[in-house]
Amino acid sequence: MVGSEIIQNAVAQKRTALTEYEAKEFLETLGLPVTKQALADTKDAAVIAAKKIGFPIVMKLMAEDIVHKSDVGAVKLDIKSEPEVVATFEELMKIPSNSKKQVSIQEMASKPIAELIVGTLQDPQFGPAIMFGIGGILVEIMKDVSFRICPITEFDADEMIHEIKAFKLLDGFRGSPKADLNALVSLLKTVSEISMDNLDVDQMDLNPVFIYENGIKIVDARIILRTTN
Incomplete structure (x- = not known):
């Protein structure tokens, strides 16, 4: 999906914001360097994505009604193994939300300057x-x-x-x-x-x-x- 389509689709749905995943996808289509990411609806999909991106990874709950993810424990850092991915996926999906829930699997960027x-x-x-x-x-x-x-x-x-x-x-x-x-x-x-x-x-x-x-x-x-x- 090209960047303009991501924006147009969200506007057509009368949404007030993009998800983090969509925002980074939008920026990536315009040539900006974002951390690697993938969305997972199941534990198996999360494991596959983690192996493709490479450990260690970051896992975040994606839901439209959760804006400040860190405040509700929806961000987990330094996940290093498949069993950790499964356990973390289950933990994140238990966080209350009235929106559709998915888990974003992301590259864990190295320490910056x-x-x-x-x-x-x-x-x-x-x-x-x-x-x-x-x-x-x-x-x-x-x-x-x-x-x-x-x-x-x-x-x-x-x-x-x-x-x-x-x-x-x-x-x-x-x-x-x-x-x-x-x-x-x-x-x-x-x-x-x-x-x-x-x-x-x-x-x-x-x-x-x-x-x-x-x-x-x-x-x-x-x-x-x-x-x-």
Whole structure:
């Protein structure tokens, strides 16, 4: 399914958001690097997917009415064996939900240099805007972010990266490897273009984005759709 179809189908169903799986599928169709993923409805399907992706894996419950998965125990990390997959699948499917439940089997990304956040919103006055900063669990504490109105150039993206206080973490702080800033500039520019080209997308929240010495990986993504009254 191409990216535009994922959005169009959700809008046609009068949904307010994509699932995480759909959001990452949408981003992947546009060439962005996301963690490998597969959906499973049964224990057997979960085991097959885990073996294909390769251990260790992450398992998450997918249900439309569960937004903050970690708050209800719907995210399980570092699953290393087939018996663990089966036990974890059964545990996740017991979590209460009024929506259809599936389990997402995902690649467990290696430890990054830093966890970042990239987001967009459709501002009623200025139109699409993009945000960048330190992500993961620190995003609400640090509030270390920069903003621009879309579309942005590579120069704008580079400025956004250098504006955050934590830029030193990306620039080889205390002998640590330097992060792949070229890949990050490319990500910001592409996300800006997505926001301009998909006006049915009200907000995007890519958090965390793992950045490495070579490359980046989108670990989690949330896409909110524009609703009309």
